[in-house]
Amino acid sequence: MSEFRSASTPGVLLEIAVGLARDAAATARRLRAEAIFDVETKSTATDVVTAADKAVERQVIEALRELRPGDGVLGEEYGDAAGEGSVRWILDPIDGTVNYLYGLPQYAVSLAAEAGGEIVAGIVINAATGDEWTATRGGGAYRGDRRLKVTGPAELSQALVGTGFGYDARRRAHQGRVLAGLITRVRDIRRFGAAALDLCAVAEGTLDAYYEKGLNPWDHAAGGLIAREAGAVVAGLQGARPGLDMVVAAPPAIFNDLHDLLVGLDAAGGA
DSSP, rough: HHHHHHOOOHHHHHHHHHHHHHHHHHHHHHHHTTOOOOOEEESSSOOOEEEEHHHHHHHHHHHHHOTTTOOOOTTTTEEOOOSSEEEEEEEEEEEEEHHHHTTOOOOOEEEEEEEEEEEEEEEEEETTTTOEEEEEETEEEEETTTEEEOOOOSGGGGEEEOOOOOSSHHHHHHHHHHHHGGGGGGSEEEOOOOOHHHHHHHHHHHSEEEESSSSHHHHHHHHHHHHHTTTTTEETTTTTOSSSSSEEEEOOOHHOOOOOOHHHTTTTTOO
């Protein structure tokens, strides 16, 4: 316990994250089984948040305050609480809330540790299935005990590409136009509804690439590290860091072609 309070190595931070995320995933499953939703909306009428999102986030924050009282926490539902030290935890309590609401088995707890401004450890758990993906900076990415390495075609035309859409109707209209320009240039498109899981899919090769505009840090912090440690390039457009304007993840062999196509389609533009 004292090591958890004081040490900030990637391995220790990952050990903490794994324990907290597993407990959080169990809570999310239990609350869904009890049909406790209490649905509200956030940015638009289609941007939902459930009582379970809030309960899971409170649970993780309270556990972190006990284990690591000096650390900061950035969570989707309760915002950014600064800490005294150099470690900040970035949490999405239920990534894929609409899937959660409808009972689609594609929703996740995502928890990452940031130290010195860099993500150094992260875990994504598909709370519906119990599948886990983890990574530490410089230590590789794993699904369970299996080390991951990105695979994929040598040409973008053979790539299965994942994406997602915003909640604002104007943004969706622009994203639809981007998609129309992209779909004839790739093998096919998939939209699963949970960014963290999409990034893990790139890491293990069940998607060849992924892009999306409008992701917040909690959407891609852990999943982005996992994809990167598996060998993917994870970036924004035109030299930018991955963020609100764009997150692109792809194997090096097709990253540049996908990047250039997205730039040409003005994928980072629109509302």
